[in-house]
């Protein structure tokens with residue numbers, strides 16, 4: 329099959345990267361041309377780029393390892409992170425994932441619940457509970473998952489802010505290459521003595537796990553260890569921090585739901601899954617076509633970039649009734665917030681644990697929690713990454 333660019337429906341994505349609201353555009357695309365070509369690539373690739381918006385097509389692309397590759401992820405962010413699990417395919421990916429997956433199993437995470445996750449959120453809440461008012465994004469959600477990841481990785485808590493800064497600079501590498509490379513080197517220099525120490529003195533943290541992990545006599549190379557550690561902070565902290573903000577906005581703007589959850593904490597998993605469906609923090613993942621193929625009736629030529637809109641799939645009315653509404657009583661149906669197929673989020677059990685413990689502690693420690701009527705209401709925004717900049721609230725001091 330040969331395909332010219334002229335065959336593909338065109339649809340321009342004109343949504344601000346940081347502050348935009350893409351859902352109306354995605355709804356229109358799902359109805360009119362669910363797979364379309366775009367020129368808005370944010371400068372990340374010179375390849376022709378196709379956007380996939382419907383649930384069924386998103387699922388198909390993410391599960392198709394025969395015609396679709398993840399290697400495109402090495403072209404932008406991989407340059408700054410190093411050897412990247414997100415950019416691997418096939419056997420290389422299976423072996424690597426096998427080596428790092430151990431630490432992220434639900435059973436392994438139990439040890440972090442009481443030892444790290446709850447103390448971290450409680451300590452942050454100690455700082456605001458007496459005040460009676462706070463910005464939950466600045467004071468809590470932007471700090472909590474980073475501090476948890478630092479604890480799991482095994483770097484000192486006092487370096488969490490430095491880590492956060494490096495990971496933002498690494499993430500921004502495609503836009504600001506010099507700063508991105510400098511942060512990438514600085515993080516490696518910082519981690520090197522810790523990695524060497526854990527080879528000799530394992531402590532049970534993630535770095536110890538990574539340096540000693542072995543399958544069939546095979547261990548991770550240094551480049552793969554540093555590549556994984558450079559990915560973990562942005563992959564683990566930036567994502568969960570934003571989803572937690574989205575969950576708080578959902579509860580604060582649906583006070584009836586918040587009252588039900590305060591009275592009955594068994595509803596918390598439904599709140600978390602519905603938030604992940606309704607407003608996930610990572611709305612898209614990248615792939616490229618290794619063969620000419622057709623998705624949702626649209627021809628995609630070999631070599632093209634494929635932007636897979638998981639956020640749009642989660643609002644597809646073919647899959648979810650009244651999909652734009654936040655409804656914790658909807659029948660359970662798998663959402664796409666963590667992707668699917670071989671690259672499905674490795675940290676999803678950790679994310680769910682952090683969200684459950686974090687939201688539970690906030691509702692317990694901040695009585696009579698409500699939006700601050702004297703501040704602008706929080707707004708979930710952004711194209712590829714979505715979350716609120718601020719969440720101004722009032723509560724009874726304690």
Ligand code: HEM
Nearest residue numbers: 413414563564567568571613665666667671673674675679
């Ligand atoms: C709510 C929070 C999170 C969301 C929405 C999220 C979303 C995603 C998505 C959509 C993917 C698939 C990427 C692809 O198919 O190309 C992914 C992969 C991944 N995530 Fe998460 N993630 C979250 C939390 C975490 C956490 C807490 C960690 C670890 C600490 C983590 C680590 C990873 C890793 C290592 C991968 C790559 C897996 C692979 O390539 O095999 N994520 N995540």
